[in-house]
Amino acid sequence: MKPKIEPFGDETITLRLAEERDLAAILDWRNRDDARIWFKTPDKLTMAGHRAWYAQYLKKDDDFCFVVEAEGRPVGLCGIYDVDTAKGTAEVGRFLIAPGHGGRGYMTRSCAALARFGIEALKLTYLSLEVMEKNYKALRIYMRCGFIEEARFDGLIRMGLKRGVQ
16 A cells, blocks of 8 residues: 655655546646657557556555646656665656646756655665666756666666765
């Protein structure tokens, strides 16, 4: 069962756990042509499939999907998942900006807040992510937040962040 996590962030953005009321907006953001090309599975998702994913997501205690809010309105999405507190590791991703909200630094702030959450609140020692090697905007964000390239394979770059290196 998913533990309750209080919203967190900085002076500009707040991350709160995604709720059922967010599903339609998230699906719309994810299914945009300019967004889905950056996902490993770029196919358009259906609402039925999205709801099925959400039902399974709610049962997991190692997967947290956050809606990013600015000025009280949803502006994006991000997540931390495969959280293994015994090993001190997790993966971050699901970064997605809502239409009309790009270029304001929300994703950089979200990535930094998510990294702080993983390291400080969850007490993790290592965070990783995978990004398509041609997703230059995302690469710049991740590097600004302290992630370092570790490997390349199949058009993807694996990056990592160790506690204390931010």
